[in-house]
Amino acid sequence: xxxxxxxxxxxxGASGLGLATARALAAAGAHVTLLDLPSSDGAExxxxxxxxxxxxxxxxxEDAAGAAVLANEKSPLRVVVNCAGIAPPxxxxxxxxxxxxxxxxxxxxxxxxxxxxxxxxxxxxIMAQSEPTESGxxxxxxxxxxxxxxxxxxxxxxxxxxxxxxxxxTLPVARELARHGIRVCxxxxxxxxxxxxxxxxxxxxASLGQQVPYPARLGTPAEYASLVEHIVSNxxxxxxxxxxxxxxxxxxx
Numbered sequence: 001x002x003x004x005x006x007x008x009x010x011x012x013g014a015s016g017l018g019l020a021t022a023r024a025l026a027a028a029g030a031h032v033t034l035l036d037l038p039s040s041d042g043a044e045x046x047x048x049x050x051x052x053x054x055x056x057x058x059x060x061x062e063d064a065a066g067a068a069v070l071a072n073e074k075s076p077l078r079v080v081v082n083c084a085g086i087a088p089p090x091x092x093x094x095x096x097x098x099x100x101x102x103x104x105x106x107x108x109x110x111x112x113x114x115x116x117x118x119x120x121x122x123x124x125x126i127m128a129q130s131e132p133t134e135s136g137x138x139x140x141x142x143x144x145x146x147x148x149x150x151x152x153x154x155x156x157x158x159x160x161x162x163x164x165x166x167x168x169x170t171l172p173v174a175r176e177l178a179r180h181g182i183r184v185c186x187x188x189x190x191x192x193x194x195x196x197x198x199x200x201x202x203x204x205x206a207s208l209g210q211q212v213p214y215p216a217r218l219g220t221p222a223e224y225a226s227l228v229e230h231i232v233s234n235x236x237x238x239x240x241x242x243x244x245x246x247x248x249x250x251x252x253x
Contacts, residue, residue, distance in 0.1 A: 001078065001133060001135070001137045001139075001140055001232055001233065001235060002133070002233075003025060003028040003029055003030050003079070003229065003232055003233065004028065004029030004030070005029060005030075005031075005075055006029075006030045006031070006075055006076065006077075006078035006079050007030070007031050007033065007071045007072055007073075007074065007075035007076055007077040007078060007079070008022070008025045008030040008031065008032045008033065008071065008077075008078070008079035008080070008081070009032075009033050009035060009067055009068060009071035009077060009079070009080045009081070009119075009123055010022045010025070010032060010033070010034055010035070010080075010081045010083060011035045011036070011058050011067075011081070011082050011083055011084035011115075011119055012035075012036060012058075012082075012083035012084030012085065013032070013033075013034030013035060013036055013042065013045065013046075013081075013083065014034055014036040014037075014040035014041045014042040014045050014053075015036075015040065015041065015045075015194075015195050016083065016192075016194040016195050016196070016221060017083045017144065017189070017192065017194060017221050017224045017225070018034070018036070018081070018083035018084065019034075019045055019221070020220075020221030020222050020224060020225040021081050021083060021221075021224065021225040021228050022034055022045070022049055022051070023049065023225065024222070024225035024226065024228065024229055025079065025081075025225075025228070025229070026049040026050065026051060028229060030075070030078075030079060031050075031051060031052075031071075031074050031075040032046070032049055032051035032052070033046070033051055033052040033053070033054060033067060033070050033071035034046045034051065034052070034053050034054070035054045035056055035058065035063070035064070035067040035084070035119070036053070036055070036056075036084070037055065037056075037057065038055035038056075040055075042054075042055060043055075052070050052071070052073075052074075054066060054067035054070050054071075057115075058082075058084045058111065058115030058116070058118060058119055059110055059111060059114055059115045059118060060118075061118060061121075061122060064118045064119045064121075064122035064123070065122040065125075067119075067122075068080075068119075068122050068123040068125075068126045069126065071123075072126050072130075076130045076131070077123060077126050077127055077130065077139065078127070078130075078137075078138070078139045078140065079139065079140055079141075079142075079232055080119065080120070080123045080124075080127075080139065080140075080141045080142070081141075081142045081144075081228055082115075082116045082119055082120070082141070082142070082143045082144055082166075083144050084111065084115060084116075084119075085111060085112045085115075085144060085162075086107075086108060086111050086112065087108075087156075087159050087196055088104070088108065088158075088159075089155040089156065089159075090104050090105065090155065090157070090158060091154065091155050091157075092157060100157075104158070105157070105158040105161075108158035108159055108161075108162050109158060109161060109162045109165070111162075112159070112162035112163060112165075112166065113161075113162040113163075113165040113166055116143055116144075116166050117169065120141055120143070120173060120184075123141070124139075124141065124177055124180070124182055127139040127180070127182055128177070128180040128182065132181050135235065136181050137181050137182075137183075137235065138180055138181040138182050139181070139182045139183075140182070140183045140184075140185070140231065140232045141173075141177075141182065141183070141184045141185075142184075142185055142186070142187060142228050142231055142232070143166050143170060143184070143185070143186040143187070144166070144186070144187055144188075144189065145163040145164070145166040145167045145170075145186050145187065145188040145241060146159070146160075146163040146188055146189060147188050147189070147190045147243060147245050147248065147249075147250060148160045148163050148164075148250070149163040149164040149166070149167045149188055149241075150164075150167075150188070150243075151249050151250040152164075152250070153250050153251070153252060153253050154252055154253040155253070163188070166186055167186055167188065167241045170184055170185065170186040170239060170240070170241055171239045174238050174239035175239065178238070183231075183235075183237065183238040183239075184238065184239060185231045185237055185238065185239070185240050185241070185242065186240070186241040186242070187224060187227055187228070187231075187241075187242055187244055188241050188242065188243045188244065188245070189219060189224055189244050189245065190212065190219055190243070190244065190245025190246055190248045191208050191209070191211070191212065191218050191219065191245075191248065192218060192219040192220070192221065192224065193205075193218045193219065193220050193221060194221065197218070205218060211248060211251075212245070212246035212247070212248045213246060213247040213248060214246060214247060215246055216246075217246075219244060219245070219246065223244065224244060227242065227244055
């Protein structure tokens, strides 16, 4: 599907993978709308890209619906990229052997998994009503899982569960939306240069990069964005989760 002239909604679009994706799609001719928290730099980033900013929460049906409507105003909404997410570590038992705080587990799953489904649901309702392209396409949805969905580490039960859920729902959602001409794929990034890792010392980041078989470095947001562009452009990619990880398989810790 052509990116030129399409409306694109990117969650978590004010930073990291989302911002890199927004920049790439805008450069390819899409009109981008960023959905991010009111406290983010979303307004500034959207202005830089000539796009729109919707301050909101991906777990809110009203916010997701409002962002989708905004993304559909100047150009038909054709591309949705779910990048919003959190990754706070938490073990089943803490250092003192006390059980985890359940609310912390629920928060990760709600933002990463429920938030992704919420945006898919609200955005696809608009996409399904749009006029199809000459090839019959109405849109493409790209979700973000993680290699933690497959080989999660100690301290990642909530994160792994949430990202495993994103992976698991990719195929059934793709099968359902196929009748509307909407494709659905998921990217499972490995260790990426994102704000989550930016706070680590340079030596620690280099050490993480050396764990990657090849290339032995952290992945870049630009490489994630490039894969999003390819998924949108390649009309036969559907219902698949693609690892973007330099062949890493995470150790237990």
